[in-house]
Amino acid sequence: MQTSVTSSAPRFSDAGVIWLKLAVVYLIIGISMGIAMGASQNFTLRPVHAHINLLGWTTMALAGLIYSVFPKAGESRLARLHFWLLNLALPVMMSALALLLFGQVGVAPVLALAEIVAALGIVAFAVNMFINLKH
């Protein structure tokens, strides 16, 4: 028997697509690091691996799914702010953290700044959820 799609079917927004694609890139990088750590038995970059997987893959994939399901939130200015703050901060934050773990303590202010920007991105997400989480 054939099922038909009616006009009452939920509308999924394309706003989540870029988040999901970037999340998968972070997943590939994160698991590659995990495999490299296991193979080399050198776990120096363990916190970088954990944050690439948890902020890059898990958090961004969840944002992508939420923004796909809730177009008002996904297409809002807060979503754009969330996107740019997090996606500009995360690569800087991960690079600075890696350098710090390799002993470059001078990079600490850069790490702190990137962490603040990333956190502001999460704040934009939280405000977006409270204001725009509706169909």
Ligand code: HEM
């Ligand atoms: C093929 C996939 C993965 C491999 C091979 C891998 C490998 C590893 C290794 C070797 C460690 C260090 C363990 C130790 O120090 O004894 C680790 C730690 C960790 N991994 Fe993964 N991992 C993978 C995927 C993931 C994913 C998908 C996540 C999260 C979504 C994740 C989150 C973590 C966390 C939170 C830690 C602990 C970090 C810490 O203690 O500082 N991993 N992983």
